[in-house]
Amino acid sequence: MKTIAYKVFGDTGVLQTIDEQKPSIQPNQVLVKVKAVSINPLDWKIRKGEMKLMSGSKFPKHTGTDFAGVIEDAGASVANFKKGDEVFGMVKNNMKDGALAEYVAVPSTSIWKKPAGISFVQGASIPTAGAAAVTAFQKMGxxxxxxxxLINGATGGFGMFLLQLLRDTGASVTAVTGTDALAFAKEWGAGSVVDYKKDNVLSQKVVYDIVIDLSAKMRFSNAKRIMKPGALFLNPVPGLSDIITSPVRNLFRSKKHVALLTAPSEENIPMLLNAISKGLTIEVSKTFTFNQAKEAYKYAEKGGYPGKIAIEVN
Ligand SMILES: NC(=O)c1ccc[n+]([C@@H]2O[C@H](COP(=O)([O-])OP(=O)(O)OC[C@H]3O[C@@H](n4cnc5c(N)ncnc54)[C@H](OP(=O)(O)O)[C@@H]3O)[C@@H](O)[C@H]2O)c1
Structure with missing residues (x-):
């Protein structure tokens, strides 16, 4: 089968199409014929060697975490899925394995049934960004x-889900995003919007109970200026020292830094499926073919689009 892999860390130029054996399955696994894969910033952070501590430097590495497809075979101990089911999910070890392949073998605990009303590219857009949005929503208390x-960087994959989860709470949500995506931020529930290409949200006089930075460009030390006493700063890209020291340091400071770490699970994906059944929408801005994988990653890394970018595989 065809798969996309790389043998050195680097930009999209290191991505190669290689032929590998179709994976075989363990009793607890399913074999999925992949129909679509969505792109996450995590994919290129791993490929560029920015996560070596977790990924190690052993090659080849495969790419892509989130997929949707059709079950071709199910192991003997898999009770809740069968051949022909349309599912979405994530690869078990995204530091090494990759979803961008014709087939993936994954434990049945890493997949969910795709709602009939959404496409494969929309299903593939759910796991990483959707699970993170649910976890952020829950951490907001x-x-x-x-x-x-305040959601800084509000119209990428993560922000698209988070804005819509917050919509029903009635909270006053301000979305910071680029010019072209301002209308999407409003459609997904933002009460007010700030165009980061024209205005600096840190210079405004408004203060917030919660600030979440999805752009990875706002530092907690700067965000404090627009946080009320007792406010939370949610950080989905924390450094190791943030993860270790924040809980203790928060005991001695009014404005709190919360490191956000999450993965798709039985605790978060069902909440999203419920929201989708009630009208949450999934925007896939652009879809590429398998043979255009490099272009797809180049386009995704450049930014400037609302929602997700996906690759159709079969
Ligand atoms: N901790 C976890 O478990 C977890 C899980 C999922 C994601 N994440 C992280 O969360 C972050 C967001 O994920 P994502 O999938 O939503 O990424 P994304 O789709 O790339 O979205 C990033 C957003 O930030 C905006 N942005 C860029 N520069 C900005 C600036 N200077 N000011 C304000 N906004 C700016 C982008 O707008 P333009 O495109 O218009 O530039 C885009 O809307 C990523 O860093 C990702 O790695 C963490």
Whole structure:
């Protein structure tokens, strides 16, 4: 089968199409014929060697985490899925394995049934960004119509899900995004928008109960300027020292830094499936073919689009 892999860390130029044996399955696994894969920033952070501590430097490495497809075979101990089911999910070890292949073998605990009303590219867009949005929503704690929330970088995959989860809380949500995506931020529930290409949200006079930075460009030390006493700063790209020291340092400071680490699970994906059944929408801005994988990654890394970018495989 065809798969995309790389043998050195680097930019999209290191991605190669290689032929590998179709994977065989363990009793707890399913074999999925992949129909679509969505792109996450994590994919290129691993490929560029920015996560060597976790990924190690052993090659070849495969690419892509989130996929959707059709079950071709199910192991003897898999009870809840069968051949022909349309599913979405993630590869078990995204530091080494990759979803960008004609087939993937994954444990049945890493997949969910794809709702009939969404396409394969939309299904593939759910796992990493959707699970992160649910976890962020839960970490925000009790939210009410008096809560003021700022989402910096609000219209990528993560922000698209988070904005829509927050919509029903009645909270006052401000979305910071680029010019072309401002209309999407409003459609997904933002009460007000700031165009980061024209205005600096840190210079504004408004203060927030919660600030979440999805652009990976706002530092906690700067965000404090626009945080109320007791406010939370949610950081989905924390450094190792943030993860280790924040819980203790938060005991001694009013404005709290919360490191956000998450993965798709039985705790978060069902909440998203429920929201999708009630009308949450999934925007896939552009879809590429398998043979255009390099172009797809180049396009995704450049940014400037709302929602997700996906690759159709079969
Ligand atoms: N901790 C976890 O478990 C976890 C899980 C999922 C994701 N993440 C991380 O969370 C972050 C967001 O993920 P994502 O999938 O939503 O990424 P994404 O799709 O690339 O979205 C990033 C957003 O930030 C915006 N942006 C870029 N520069 C900005 C600036 N200077 N000011 C304000 N906004 C800016 C982008 O707008 P333009 O495109 O218009 O530039 C885009 O809307 C990534 O760093 C990702 O790695 C963490």
């Amino acid at each position: 009790r939210i009410n119509p008096d809560s003021r929330i």
